[in-house]
Amino acid sequence: MRLVLVGPPGAGKGTQAEFVAAHLAVPKISTGDIFRSNVSQGTPLGVEAKRYMDAGELVPDEVTINMVRDRLAEPDAGAGFLLDGFPRTTPQAAALDKLLVDLGTALDLVLELVVDDDEVVRRLSGRRTCRGCGKVWHVEFDAPSQEGRCDRCGAELFQRDDDKPETIATRLREYADKTAPLVDFYGAQSKLVGIDATGPVEDVTVRAIDALRSYSG
Ligand code: AP5
Numbered sequence: 001m002r003l004v005l006v007g008p009p010g011a012g013k014g015t016q017a018e019f020v021a022a023h024l025a026v027p028k029i030s031t032g033d034i035f036r037s038n039v040s041q042g043t044p045l046g047v048e049a050k051r052y053m054d055a056g057e058l059v060p061d062e063v064t065i066n067m068v069r070d071r072l073a074e075p076d077a078g079a080g081f082l083l084d085g086f087p088r089t090t091p092q093a094a095a096l097d098k099l100l101v102d103l104g105t106a107l108d109l110v111l112e113l114v115v116d117d118d119e120v121v122r123r124l125s126g127r128r129t130c131r132g133c134g135k136v137w138h139v140e141f142d143a144p145s146q147e148g149r150c151d152r153c154g155a156e157l158f159q160r161d162d163d164k165p166e167t168i169a170t171r172l173r174e175y176a177d178k179t180a181p182l183v184d185f186y187g188a189q190s191k192l193v194g195i196d197a198t199g200p201v202e203d204v205t206v207r208a209i210d211a212l213r214s215y216s217g
Contacts, residue, residue: 001026001212002105004083004096006182007113009171010124011197012204014136016113017084019205020212026080029071031064031088033134056162056170058088058178065095072099088179093186109215110186111208113197117172124168128157142201 001024005013014030021028035053038046045067052059068086071077087093100106115123126139128148132155137144144151162171186192193215195207 001080002100002108003081003212004087004107004110004186005085005113006088006110006179006186007197008115008117008120008175008179009168010120010127011113011115012123012201013084013113015201016197016204016208017082020111020208021082023209024080024082024212026082027076028082028084029068029077029086030084031068031086032084034067034071035059053162054167056167056174058174061089061091061095064088065092068092068096069099072103087182090181090185093182107191109212110182110192111211112183112192112194113204114194115197119198120172121165121168124163125165127163128159130157131155 003020003024003026005017005020007013014032017028017030035046035049039050039053040046045063048063049059058064064086068083072081083096087096096107123138123141126141128137128139128144129135130137130150130153132150132153135150135152136142137150137157144157148157149155150157161167183192183194193211195204195211197204197207
């Protein structure tokens with residue numbers, strides 16, 4: 001299956017992507033994770049992306065599309081994938097459609113995670129990420145047993161630079177201006193399914209998997 005997860009920052013895309021990709025046995029491809037990995041390795045792509053990420057703005061389309069094109073050409077994406085955080089603009093969505101046509105295939109479904117802005121702020125301001133294994137925690141909703149330490153690997157937890165209040169506000173504006181139009185874009189293709197992404201993580205996963213099931217009949 002070729003699936004896209006769309007939703008505002010902090011909607012739980014990364015959290016749900018882990019479970020849904022494992023359920024479908026396809027690779028999870030997160031543009032945010034790829035950018036962050038390039039930033040931490042200090043690659044030219046990372047240096048360019050960091051300027052935008054720190055400001056809460058989107059990385060330019062051309063840079064992002066080229067990166068995804070390379071990633072989708074890798075063998076593990078041949079039989080399906082779950083895209084988390086891409087596309088995020090109408091030009092990115094059009095480029096993805098074209099790329100898949102060139103590969104002789106198409107997207108199957110776009111799953112929209114629906115949450116309001118107040119919940120986004122609560123989720124992002126309490127998010128903590130493990131420096132060792134990358135697992136994502138939340139100080140209130142999914143707290144580790146020892147504050148500031150990952151239960152899975154014991155490494156230190158940190159707060160993402162773009163989870164500061166002023167950057168969250170910019171990210172929400174970017175979402176409303178540039179990404180929300182994708183709901184109409186994919187709605188017009190009859191590929192969009194929206195689910196309520198509030199409530200416990202496990203409940204959201206059940207809703208996501210039910211939505212995939214109804215798609216595949
Ligand atoms: P990216 O990393 O994609 O950021 P994002 O879309 O803003 O999404 P997040 O990773 O912040 O949140 P999420 O929805 O994955 O939520 P999570 O599961 O972590 O992108 C970062 C930056 O990279 C962008 O700003 C941009 O600069 C650049 N970029 C990336 N892709 C790009 C593109 N295509 N084009 C241009 N630029 C791009 O959950 C959040 C928190 O909530 C966690 O603490 C989690 O534990 C908690 N949580 C999750 N689910 C629940 C629940 N059900 N109940 C309670 N808490 C929950």
